[in-house]
Amino acid sequence: MDYKKYIAEKIKVAGVSADEIAEAIAIPPNTEMGDYALPCFKFSKVLRQSPVAIAQNLAQSIGTDDVIAEVTALNGYLNFKLNKTGLAEATLDRIESEGAKYGSSDIGSGKTVCIDYSSVNIAKPFHIGHLSTTVIGGALYKIYNFLGYKVVGINHLGDYGTQFGKLICAYKHWGKRAEVEKGGIHAVNDLYVRFNSEATEEMEAEAREYFRLIESGDKEANEIFEWFKSLTLAYVNKIYERLGVKFDSYNGERFYSDKMQPVIDELKEKGLLKVSEGASIVDLEPYSMPPCLILRSDGASLYATRDLAAAYYRKNTYDFYKCLYVVAYQQNLHFKQIFKVLELLGKDWAKDMVHVAYGMVSLEDGAMSTRKGKVVWLEDVINKCVEKAYKVIEDKNPDLENKRDIAEKVGVGSVIFGALYNNKIKDIVFSYDKVLSFDGETGVYCQYTCARANSVLQKAKGMQFKTRKPAELLPQEYEVVKCLASFPETVKDAAEKYEPSYIARYAVDLSQKFNKFYFDCKILTAEEESRGFRVRLTEATLQTLQNALSLLGIGVPDKM
RNA sequence: GCUUCCGUAGUUAAAUGGAUAUAAUAAACCCCUCCUAAGGGUUAGUUAUGGGUUCGAUUCCCGUCGGGAGUACCA
Numbered sequence: 361m362d363y364k365k366y367i368a369e370k371i372k373v374a375g376v377s378a379d380e381i382a383e384a385i386a387i388p389p390n391t392e393m394g395d396y397a398l399p400c401f402k403f404s405k406v407l408r409q410s411p412v413a414i415a416q417n418l419a420q421s422i423g424t425d426d427v428i429a430e431v432t433a434l435n436g437y438l439n440f441k442l443n444k445t446g447l448a449e450a451t452l453d454r455i456e457s458e459g460a461k462y463g464s465s466d467i468g469s470g471k472t473v474c475i476d477y478s479s480v481n482i483a484k485p486f487h488i489g490h491l492s493t494t495v496i497g498g499a500l501y502k503i504y505n506f507l508g509y510k511v512v513g514i515n516h517l518g519d520y521g522t523q524f525g526k527l528i529c530a531y532k533h534w535g536k537r538a539e540v541e542k543g544g545i546h547a548v549n550d551l552y553v554r555f556n557s558e559a560t561e562e563m564e565a566e567a568r569e570y571f572r573l574i575e576s577g578d579k580e581a582n583e584i585f586e587w588f589k590s591l592t593l594a595y596v597n598k599i600y601e602r603l604g605v606k607f608d609s610y611n612g613e614r615f616y617s618d619k620m621q622p623v624i625d626e627l628k629e630k631g632l633l634k635v636s637e638g639a640s641i642v643d644l645e646p647y648s649m650p651p652c653l654i655l656r657s658d659g660a661s662l663y664a665t666r667d668l669a670a671a672y673y674r675k676n677t678y679d680f681y682k683c684l685y686v687v688a689y690q691q692n693l694h695f696k697q698i699f700k701v702l703e704l705l706g707k708d709w710a711k712d713m714v715h716v717a718y719g720m721v722s723l724e725d726g727a728m729s730t731r732k733g734k735v736v737w738l739e740d741v742i743n744k745c746v747e748k749a750y751k752v753i754e755d756k757n758p759d760l761e762n763k764r765d766i767a768e769k770v771g772v773g774s775v776i777f778g779a780l781y782n783n784k785i786k787d788i789v790f791s792y793d794k795v796l797s798f799d800g801e802t803g804v805y806c807q808y809t810c811a812r813a814n815s816v817l818q819k820a821k822g823m824q825f826k827t828r829k830p831a832e833l834l835p836q837e838y839e840v841v842k843c844l845a846s847f848p849e850t851v852k853d854a855a856e857k858y859e860p861s862y863i864a865r866y867a868v869d870l871s872q873k874f875n876k877f878y879f880d881c882k883i884l885t886a887e888e889e890s891r892g893f894r895v896r897l898t899e900a901t902l903q904t905l906q907n908a909l910s911l912l913g914i915g916v917p918d919k920m
Numbered sequence: 921g922c923u924u925c926c927g928u929a930g931u932u933a934a935a936u937g938g939a940u941a942u943a944a945u946a947a948a949c950c951c952c953u954c955c956u957a958a959g960g961g962u963u964a965g966u967u968a969u970g971g972g973u974u975c976g977a978u979u980c981c982c983g984u985c986g987g988g989a990g991u992a993c994c995a
Contacts, residue, residue: 383936386936386938388938388939389938389939389940389941389942390939390940393939397938397939399938399939399976401938401974401975401976402975404975405975410975411975434939435939436938436939436975437938437939481995518995520995521994521995522994523994523995613995636992637992637993638993639992639993640993641992641993648922648923649923649991650922650923650990650991650992651992652992653992653993655993656992656993657993658993660993662992662993662994662995663994663995666995688989689924689925689988689989689990690989690990691989691990691995692923692924692925692989692990693923693924693989693990693991694990694995696923696924717925719925719926719988719989720988720989722988749958752958753958756956756957756958757956770958781933782932782933782934783933783934785925785926786926786932786933787926787988787989794932797945798958799944799945799958800943800944800945801932801933801943801944801945802944802958804958805944805958805959807958808956808958808959809959811956811958812955812956812959813955815955815956816955817955818955819955820955853936861934865934865943868943868944869943872943875959875960876960878955878959878960879959879960879961880960882954882955883955884954884955885954885955898955919956920956920958
């Protein structure tokens with residue numbers, strides 16, 4: 361039920377529509393004031409009355425009913441209190457009947473959303489800089505899916521460019537098949553790092569030739585390349601599995617290397633392509649942007665060219681409602697240019713392209729650099745977190761079964777949660793102290809709350825309750841109820857703003873409210889009248905928390 | 921230079937233009953005969969700065985200062 365709309369329908373202000381009123385309805389800073397509030401300042405000009413008087417008049421004219429228990433005027437605000445037990449019953453009923461689907465919706469049915477995320481570079485291991493795109497994209501995938509959209513997850517592989525010529529060159533000079541097979545992706549990366557520090561002029565030339573050979577379909581060069589590619593995918597797929605993310609397409613840059621001509625032709629046809637300093641560009645001066653480079657002076661394509669081809673392909677193949685690019689804000693200009701070029705080409709779907717930008721990750725002593733070998737590998741971070749979780753379990757709960765599985769859930773969950781808790785645009789300075797912290801606003805805190813709720817429910821099994829209906833609600837109980845009721849709205853907001861952090865914040869918020877309730881109100885040892893309801897409230901909290909965390913790719917252990 | 925993002929307790933962060941700016945963390949102290957102490961409680965602000973719009977600005981606009989990113993043949 362949409363309470364804002366319900367309230368708006370009851371309020372009559374001359375010359376203001378119910379929709380506008382619903383839009384203006386806000387949530388007061390604390391529950392004692394009310395559950396919803398209408399600020400009346402806006403109406404004072406139209407009605408020629410003071411906001412205080414308007415609120416007072418409206419308060420008297422609006423009657424209470426089953427839903428609205430009380431209407432009061434305060435300082436120019438019209439405050440509404442809902443019928444608490446009514447809200448509690450409706451919310452719990454809904455969670456009980458919808459279960460794992462609570463919070464989902466069908467608003468997206470019939471619409472497809474493409475999400476371009478993670479986008480690994482072939483032959484490079486995953487470092488913590490890749491964590492954000494992977495988990496933000498993975499969460500958006502689940503969130504849109506939950507809202508009924510068909511989602512296409514695209515791993516736009518970085519599998520094109522002269523660095524692959526360099527890699528093959530380095531392998532031919534220094535590499536040994538057995539060593540690479542043993543050392544896997546890290547051995548390949550070592551070759552790349554070595555090339556960047558030791559390559560001679562001749563080797564650079566050789567590398568360019570190898571890249572050309574890959575392009576022209578040379579058998580040996582392609583075999584080595586495909587081998588490196590399969591090593592990379594095998595490596596990252598293990599990480600993807602642990603993080604709970606998946607993809608429907610691995611079409612990367614190479615896939616588009618033969619699909620660019622139509623875009624180039626169309627740019628020419630529409631008179632958008634200009635030759636400048638020997639290169640073919642689209643002039644974006646009128647939009648105060650540097651030109652978008654389409655072809656180099658030697659005729660070769662560029663990043664932008666392939667991205668335009670990819671956009672065409674995705675529109676034709678998936679007919680998307682939206683196409684998201686989960687890529688760091690460093691590429692703001694690139695995407696602004698691409699989207700503008702599509703607009704200039706007359707594609708009305710250019711407006712459906714969204715760059716979901718996020719902040720950079722750096723180390724305490726500065727930026728990371730793969731070429732210099734100054735990196736923190738994601739796999740190491742995950743492993744250390746899982747190890748720490750295991751030690752904590754050994755310490756606190758040594759008799760637990762499946763300690764390894766639980767440590768995996770806790771450790772991995774902690775890494776994901778840490779990456780998703782803040783607004784995505786914020787820069788992050790990586791520190792092990794922070795990721796390994798399991799106190800406060802963390803994924804562990806939410807998981808612990810679930811385990812606690814679960815423990816209560818285990819003990820409640822088989823108990824008989826006089827009633828499961830809510831009676832007069834205590835403030836702590838009501839806070840939990842309100843929070844539970846707001847989950848579906850939170851999921852929609854997260855999708856609309858492309859902000860998984862809204863879900864993470866929600867999970868902490870609900871956990872805090874539940875813990876307060878848990879601490880202040882006894883559940884199993886309460887009086888008979890409230891025991892049944894409190895158990896239901898605990899069930900509903902556990903269910904909702906699980907739903908929220910699973911949207912982030914975080915598993916919930918029964919015990920920990 | 922130009923474009924763009926950011927600046928909130930010691931630290932890290934929250935807040936569709938609304939009421940008394942919300943948390944966590946660090947430090948100190950209190951709470952396990954009662955559902956897991958990975959928990960709960962007590963102790964912190966001139967929202968960088970100067971203007972503007974507004975009944976009302978952390979939020980929107982302009983300037984200043986400080987920081988990040990990008991800025992033609994890499995991706």
